Amino acid sequence: MILHKLIYLLLWLCSVLFFVMYRGDLSLQLLIVCTLFPVLLFLLLLWQKLTLSVHLEADTHEAACQDRFYVLIHMRGRCPVPVHYAVVTLNYIHSLAGEPDMLDVHVPVMGSNAQVVRLPFSTPCCGRITVTGSDILIYDPLSLFSMKVKCRDRVAVTILPETDCLQMLPALPAPGDAEQSERFSEVRSGDDPSEIFSVEPYQQGDAVSGIHWKLTAKTDTMMIKHFSLPLDDDILLFVDYRRCGDDCKDTKLLHHVISVYASLSFLLTEQGCSHRLMWYPFVRGGLEPYGCQSQEDTVDALREMLASAPYPTGEAALLGMEELPAARMIYCTALPDAETFMQLSAFAAHCRVMVFCISYEEHPALPQDTCFECYPVYVPQDADGEV
Incomplete structure (x- = not known):
């Protein structure tokens, strides 16, 4: 992109030199065109940015190891002038690997139309693949300017393991x-009335059906029976x-x-x-x-x-x-x-x-x-x- 700017700057300097050395309508018109053309490209790119929408979608939410699935990039441009060049950046991570990676997709965007870009994914390991959209860069036809279109969509596909081991x-x-079972937990209470886990004073939220009436009458305090967990x-x-x-x-x-x-x-x-x-x-x-x-x-x-x-x-x-x-x-x-x-x-x-x-x-x-x-x-x- 810097090279394109330097080349265009050189052309603009040549038009200035041509106007200085050969005064006339032609040299003036050439200088005006070379000066205003980048402004028009910038305004066109701004129009394309404001009318471009991008979102992600997966063709499935579940796949098997080695099976191919696709992440779909839906792009819709409402500007009649197509985007000459766009770079879609995606971040993806495999839950078992834990290390994120990045993928750049270079595509043009059609004008006043919708398009779908299908990206194939496949992995030999089970886990969960999460793909997240990042900034999308669009460029003018001469690659003098670039603008960002945000896409924060996230899709996730679960990869199930084999069961042939x-x-x-x-x-x-x-x-x-x-x-x-005749085994009961020694650390947690449950709802089996055949065994009593503990008897404790009433607390808010305890079931009234668990009141130990005899002990309550003796202690003059409402006591609750907590049953055992089998x-x-x-x-x-x-x-x-x-x-x-x-x-x-x-x-x-x-x-x-x-x-x-x-x-x-x-x-x-x-x-x-x-x-x-x-x-x-x-x-x-x-x-x-x-x-x-x-x-x-x-x-x-x-x-x-x-x-x-x-x-x-x-x-x-x-x-x-x-x-x-x-x-x-x-x-x-x-x-x-x-x-x-x-x-x-x-x-x-x-x-x-x-x-x-x-x-x-x-x-x-x-x-x-x-x-x-x-x-x-x-x-x-x-x-x-x-x-």
Whole structure:
């Protein structure tokens, strides 16, 4: 753009020199045209800017790994003169990779018409791809001036993982009995009247049906019974949703962890096993089980999990758990650190724990003499490439 300005400045100086050396109508008209022409271009560009609208749209909100989807750039110019040259800048980020990237699209804009630019996207890793519009630069035909048209639209597409990792996995535990669990939480109250969790003075919001009348009459203070929370005798499927590193291969390793996690949930559903899905949601900042009765429930849970960024690598996800809300646990991880395995050993004293360690190594180094079952899951390392 600077080169174009310098060239035009040189032409304008030549017209001035021509007018000085050869006075007459022709030289004067040439000087006037060379002087006013940039002004006309500026006014035309301003008109085009005020009448140009741009917004983004995705052709789908969900796709599978390696599937191609499109981000559509809708551009409508109401000025009859087309925009000679425009640069649309898009920022996009993959939730597992965490590093934003930028894409420039060079297109003309038709006059008094609408057009759609289709940008293909594809990724080998599950996650969430978010594309955000940025400033759009439009130029006059001589590229002397440029103006910005704002576009702050944002589109997001969820990429679901594969569920064909079952051939790499050992046999899963059999479904639990259909009988009601006799295990109750020691730290949280619930709504099971068969057991009383605690009796405390009435507070605003407590249910009147929980009043302990005998104790209230004795203490002359309204006392409320808090019932117990039963721990379901089912399977808890926990994924270690932490970053494995900053490289592309580390992002793909986390993708394999999630694929194994989804495959296990699908298999449990097919076997009729009641199970719960759990991960450390970075956005919510707490541990919440996700009840799963069908494959649709699994997909819904994956959507919710992939919508948030993975937890930082250095944090042990299980340290915030006081107890397991299930009788058996299946844990999927690519980071078998000492803190997590210590917590798993504590859980294994009260329930059955199975650990799947996903690794690029066929024989990874795993802790020995653990009180839970630990299985390595080998995944072949792909060639380096973009996520």
